[in-house]
Amino acid sequence: MISFENVKKTYGNFTMHCTMEVKPGRITGLIGPNGAGKTTAFKAVLNLISIDSGTLTVLGKPSGQLTARDMEKIGAVLSDSGFCGYLTVRDLVPVLKNFYEEFSVQDFQENCQKLSLPLDKKIKEFSSGMKAKLKVLAAISHNPQLLVLDEPTAGLDVLARDSLLQMLREYMEQEDRSILISSHISSDLEGLCDDVYLIDQGKILLHEETDVLLSDYAILKVTPEQYASLDQSHLLRRSREAYGFCLLTDQKQFYLKKYPSLVIERGGIDEVITMMIRGEKL
Structure with a gap:
C-alpha cells in the first residue's frame, strides 16, 4: 500500500x-x-x-x-x-x-x-x-x-x-x-x-x-555487580540508574532462563521508545 x-x-x-x-x-x-x-x-x-x-x-x-x-x-x-x-x-x-x-x-x-x-x-x-x-x-x-x-x-x-x-x-x-x-x-x-x-x-x-515486541522485548534492572557478570550479547540499549543499570533486550526468554533471579519487566511500546531514544547503544 x-x-x-x-x-x-x-x-x-x-x-x-x-x-x-x-x-x-x-x-x-x-x-x-x-x-x-x-x-x-x-x-x-x-x-x-x-x-x-x-x-x-x-x-x-x-x-x-x-x-x-x-x-x-x-x-x-x-x-x-x-x-x-x-x-x-x-x-x-x-x-x-x-x-x-x-x-x-x-x-x-x-x-x-x-x-x-x-x-x-x-x-x-x-x-x-x-x-x-x-x-x-x-x-x-x-x-x-x-x-x-x-x-x-x-x-x-x-x-x-x-x-x-x-x-x-x-x-x-x-x-x-x-x-x-x-x-x-x-x-x-x-x-x-x-x-x-x-x-x-x-x-x-x-x-x-507488535506481537514480537510485546512477547520478546523486556526491561532488565540490574545492579553494577549483576551487569558485570551478565551476557550482553542480546542487549539493545543501556541507561544508568541510581541502583545500577536499566537494560533493553529483545530476547526476554534468554535472560529469564539464564538469570532467573534478575528483575525483568515487560517491554511495552512506551518502554521501548524511551530506551531506544534515551538509552546508550551497546
Whole structure:
C-alpha cells in the first residue's frame, strides 16, 4: 500500500530520511516523540509535500502521480487539520458526498449517532474529543482502501477511544485494506497494530511485529555487580540508574532462563521508545 525507499525531506535543520512499508491487509503504527518526523511522513504519503529524493509509492503509484480518483481511495486524519467551525455535521454531509463518489450518508449518520455526535450543532461548539471522532468518521465513510491517521484518538476518553478503535477493526474486516496510524497512547497501538516503526530525528530506529515486541522485548534492572557478570550479547540499549543499570533486550526468554533471579519487566511500546531514544547503544 505504501513504500518509502530512502525517502528524504529536509526542513531547515530537520531531515527525514527513512525506509518503511505498509503492506496490504496490515495496520502499521508509526511511533516516536513529537518532532520525530511522523507528520512529515504522513504529509508525504498524501502528496501534501514533495520529497527531496528517494522513492515513495502509494497504492502502487509514485505519490506525485496519484489522480483525484486515486485520492478517493485514501481516508486521512491529520493532527493539525479540521472542519470549518461554523458548519454543522448535517452541513458536511452534501460536501463529503460531492467529494467522494462512494461516501455513504447512511453509514456516516449511523456512526454519528453511535458516537453521540449531534447533527445540528456547530462544530466550533464541539469538544476536542468530538472533533476527533468527526474527523475519523469522515475519513472512513467513503470506503477508502487506505487510512492515514495521525493521532486520531487524541482528546478522546476511554469509552470513546474504544468505540473508535472498534470501528477501525471493523473497517479492516474487508480484504486489501491497510492503515498507517500514529498515537501517543501506546495501549491503542498495542491492541490494534500488526507492526510498528519507531522514528526519531527523522530516522527509523526500529521495526518490529507488535506481537514480537510485546512477547520478546523486556526491561532488565540490574545492579553494577549483576551487569558485570551478565551476557550482553542480546542487549539493545543501556541507561544508568541510581541502583545500577536499566537494560533493553529483545530476547526476554534468554535472560529469564539464564538469570532467573534478575528483575525483568515487560517491554511495552512506551518502554521501548524511551530506551531506544534515551538509552546508550551497546
